[in-house]
Amino acid sequence: MLSTTICADCAVRDRALCGSLDDRELGALNVLGQRRRAAAGQTVAWAGEEAVICGNLLSGVLKLVAATADGREQIVGLLYPADFFGQPYAGQNDFTIVALSDAELCVFPRAAFERVLDDHQRMERLLLQRTLASLDEARGRMLMLARKSASEKLAGFLLDLAARAGEAGCRASLDGPVTFDLPLTRGQIADVLGMTIETVSRQLTKMKDLGIISLPGARAITISDRTALAVRAEAA
């Protein structure tokens, strides 16, 4: 009875690392896990501090931030629901983790989580696969930051967000325009893409004038012409 109810109300159970575990195995993690809420802007972990927690993101968006020598910040990764956060086997955090929106986390003490990994090889493999996928994404980001123009960067980023919004976005027909709320402010988008906030705004206006997107509200965006957006993302 108990085993079928473990984590039954978790919105990301099947997509998170836990998807690799059966009910009995999940019990071991469930004992360790603690639900925690983070308000938008709240810091979950600080760079340079001892890495004490890791876990699954249940809802909301987190940013991974590296501090640069000139005191500015660079977002080096975004985490979405069902993503794993934190650094197993690390002595201290390499990056600061901050909630971009109100977020809900399932938090594990790092050392205890590592012991669970010892006993559950399938979960370890899933973590390995996710880590390699994140590495792939980070390398894509390197190419983007080093070589892409502002219009390519922003178009590519919007496509990525649209894909993430997926079924959560609102659309009238399968191929029709999709509308969703941007999880980031213009300033945050600028930080992710390594450009100024003015450039972000100018590029959005340009895409709007071309009929590729429309901006129905402060945070809402409609992708009207996905094909044109894709072409723009890869223009030389």
Place this chain on the structure above:
Amino acid sequence: MPARCAACAARNTSLCSGLGDDALAALHTIARRRTLRAGQALSWTGDPAVTCGSLVSGVLKITRAGHDKRSQIVGLLYPGDFAGELFVTQTSDTIAALTDADLCVYPREVLERTLACYPAAERLLLQRALASLSEARRWLPMLARARAEARIAALLVDIARRCGEPGNGVVMLPLSRGAMGEILGLAIETVSRNMSAFQDAGLISLVGLRGVRLLDRPALARLAG
């Protein structure tokens, strides 16, 4: 222990480190030796992902290509590092040798099955992957906006850390000035100019074409941020 393993300089830093004799023998059974000349590719973007391996000696570069002709070096591999992509059917990056290189290569699917039988090896690979991820993310601010001198200082410190310094303190750069520029998104002239400026400021001394001695590592690290 297999003879090649006994003589392997990378055994204590690679996927194989900390493995018992049985696991080592299992990996050795599925491995074969592959040598690359400088400039030669191990795999190309878009190829079926069939091989991966441990780098025994030499330095490899990982290049990510855009849909157009532009590309970016997104990683360097040193002895002991794992080369190639697991759990995918198609490679996303081109891996090529910067110097002559020696590898132990494994068929990808066979390696995946073997790792499942030897948790210690898989654990090591996980730790390696997590470290590579942090390293890649650390480079991002660099590419986004750091000044040229900060980028070059960071690369020098990183190479010295990874390649190690022999007794005389001279680090042999595995990269030409052009390749350094390619990694950092800088023109070759900018790289050369800044290296000379570092030398004039007493931070490094240049020894021949590829040698560099780090005279003031704390100052370089501060420059790098």
